[in-house]
Amino acid sequence: MTTYWAAVIRGLDYRYETKIHIVPVSADVADVHFQGSLDPFFQPRTAPIRHFSAQPPRGKKGANLSFDENFKYRDSTRDTRTAVGHYGREYPVSEVVQDNLQRYFSRVNGLYSGTRQRAKDLVGIDLPQVLSLAVSEVKIVAGTNLPKTRNFRAPKLDILSLGPFPWSICSKEMNRTSNNYVANLIFESLGGPDRFKKFIKNKVGLDESQILFVNGSGDRLDLDGEKAGYNEASCQAIVAVIGALKAETEHNIDVSLMWWRWRGAMRRVEDSTVQ
Numbered sequence: 001m002t003t004y005w006a007a008v009i010r011g012l013d014y015r016y017e018t019k020i021h022i023v024p025v026s027a028d029v030a031d032v033h034f035q036g037s038l039d040p041f042f043q044p045r046t047a048p049i050r051h052f053s054a055q056p057p058r059g060k061k062g063a064n065l066s067f068d069e070n071f072k073y074r075d076s077t078r079d080t081r082t083a084v085g086h087y088g089r090e091y092p093v094s095e096v097v098q099d100n101l102q103r104y105f106s107r108v109n110g111l112y113s114g115t116r117q118r119a120k121d122l123v124g125i126d127l128p129q130v131l132s133l134a135v136s137e138v139k140i141v142a143g144t145n146l147p148k149t150r151n152f153r154a155p156k157l158d159i160l161s162l163g164p165f166p167w168s169i170c171s172k173e174m175n176r177t178s179n180n181y182v183a184n185l186i187f188e189s190l191g192g193p194d195r196f197k198k199f200i201k202n203k204v205g206l207d208e209s210q211i212l213f214v215n216g217s218g219d220r221l222d223l224d225g226e227k228a229g230y231n232e233a234s235c236q237a238i239v240a241v242i243g244a245l246k247a248e249t250e251h252n253i254d255v256s257l258m259w260w261r262w263r264g265a266m267r268r269v270e271d272s273t274v275q
Contacts, residue, residue, distance in 0.1 A: 005200075082180075212231070
């Protein structure tokens with residue numbers, strides 16, 4: 001259900017984008033800010049690769065690390081423990097993200113040799129032999145307060161954009177592991193139960209007697225008074241949504257092929273013009 005909703009609203013080519021603002025403090029010290037997009041798959045181990053691809057090959061020490069309310073992070077979003085976990089609507093709250101980041105950066109130097117090898121194997125980047133990265137503080141900075149907090153228009157400011165695979169690939173990963181964490185985060189980012197109810201009614205013609213979703217994980221939703229809510233759907237509703245998802249993906253693939261064919265034709269025209 002979440003896959004279909006995201007495919008219709010955002011498209012199969014949609015990519016979450018995390019912007020990393022790097023503000024030089026001195027020759028080898030920089031403040032770093034993560035501007036998030038509710039990306040459920042973000043992994044900070046990719047940041048050093050992209051950072052050093054745009055920087056001279058020398059070690060960097062971080063002074064302060066901050067993130068906004070749209071930045072979400074867990075140590076791993078793919079392990080079984082995360083996939084089968086139980087999550088509320090607001091999870092992960094900023095305190096959980098902060099704790100996970102602090103834990104990661106406390107051991108980042110020990111993980112660097114693996115990062116360096118992956119950078120060389122996967123993208124052919126030779127990173128420095130040794131990295132000494134120290135984070136003095138990790139804190140949340142609301143996106144609206146960002147311009148007042150730091151001078152992000154300093155000379156030679158680095159803003160790196162990191163994005164995972166498109167939604168067509170991310171959704172397969174989510175469904176392959178039946179990942180509660182990822183599905184719930186995406187479901188809530190799309191608008192939650194009330195928005196889903198309107199969407200599924202308008203798009204597929206299903207009302208509450210046929211389908212009623214309280215969250216994206218498929219696990220229970222804890223309510224007041226030790227009560228719980230659960231997702232419900234008739235067999236007919238499930239078949240209808242699977243059919244709609246099939247039609248949506250085939251339509252997107254047809255449109256994508258048309259675009260690539262058109263682009264290829266334009267390139268051939270450009271090449272012939274140049275010749």
